[in-house]
Amino acid sequence: MANKALNLIVDLAELSMDNANFIARRATRTYCQTIHAIPERVFQLLCPVREAEWLDGWQHTMIFSESGLVEEGAVFSTPHDGEAETVWIVTKHDPTTREIEFVRFTPASRICVLRIAVRAKGENSSLVDISYTYTGTTPAGNAFIDRLTDEAFMEAVSFWEQSMNYFLQTGKKLIKA
Numbered sequence: 001m002a003n004k005a006l007n008l009i010v011d012l013a014e015l016s017m018d019n020a021n022f023i024a025r026r027a028t029r030t031y032c033q034t035i036h037a038i039p040e041r042v043f044q045l046l047c048p049v050r051e052a053e054w055l056d057g058w059q060h061t062m063i064f065s066e067s068g069l070v071e072e073g074a075v076f077s078t079p080h081d082g083e084a085e086t087v088w089i090v091t092k093h094d095p096t097t098r099e100i101e102f103v104r105f106t107p108a109s110r111i112c113v114l115r116i117a118v119r120a121k122g123e124n125s126s127l128v129d130i131s132y133t134y135t136g137t138t139p140a141g142n143a144f145i146d147r148l149t150d151e152a153f154m155e156a157v158s159f160w161e162q163s164m165n166y167f168l169q170t171g172k173k174l175i176k177a
Contacts, residue, residue, distance in 0.1 A: 025142040026135045029153040033128040033161040037168045039118045042126045043098040045164060046116055048076045048088070054167035055160065056176045063087070070100070083109060110134050110141035130157060 035042045044050065047070035048060040058078075065074040072093040077085040084107040092101035098118040105111050115131045132153070136142035159176065166174035 022138065024136045025145045026133065027145045027148060028131060028133040029148070029150070030129070030131045031154070031157040033130065033157065033164075034121065035118075035126045035128055035161065035168070036124065036165050037126060038124060039098050039120050039126045040095075041168070042128060042164070043095060043100070043118045045167075046070065046100050046118070048074075048078075054173055055163050056173050060088075061085075078104075080106065083107075105137075106141070106144075108138050108140060110136050110138075110144055128161075 045054060048058075048062065049069050051058045052060070060076045060078050062068070063075040063077060065071055065076070070090055070093055072090055074090040074093075075087065077087050079085055086104050086106045088102050088104040090100070091103050092099060094100070100116050102114040103111065104114065111134070113131075113133045115129075115133075117129045119127050119129070121127045134141075134145050134148065136145050159174075163174045166172070
């Protein structure tokens with residue numbers, strides 16, 4: 001597993017040398033979800049291991065975690081059709097403020113910073129503020145950003161919202177149609 005992280009560093013170093021004339025693009029997409037549970041319960045589900053319980057299609061490989069769950073400094077990867085595995089690093093995990101941040105790297109494509117903050121909305125409901133900031137690291141990454149329409153983003157975060165609410169209500173995964 002340590003070799004994966006080393007290979008990632010080597011890939012990044014080679015990337016910076018190969019792209020002297022490259023101009024990166026950046027795009028940020030945000031959304032506020034309403035989840036029908038208290039913030040502490042919602043925050044617990046923002047974990048690569050726990051996500052497999054409630055999000056249809058979610059797959060990951062834990063590379064490093066002292067606890068086996070999400071924690072600051074944890075590293076995991078996720079597969080993506082037609083691309084190299086994306087490597088994720090948990091750069092912030094604060095249960096007190098219910099904030100979490102991930103930095104993820106898709107080799108030969110892009111880097112993404114994902115920030116999530118959970119706050120109370122009424123007695124048994126939460127607002128989940130989500131922000132994805134994508135930066136292309138290659139022309140392929142810039143092309144990904146160009147294809148990331150508001151509609152595609154909304155479809156993804158809406159399904160996530162529906163899935164978590166369904167799981168919290170039924171204890172089961174909402175299966176993607």
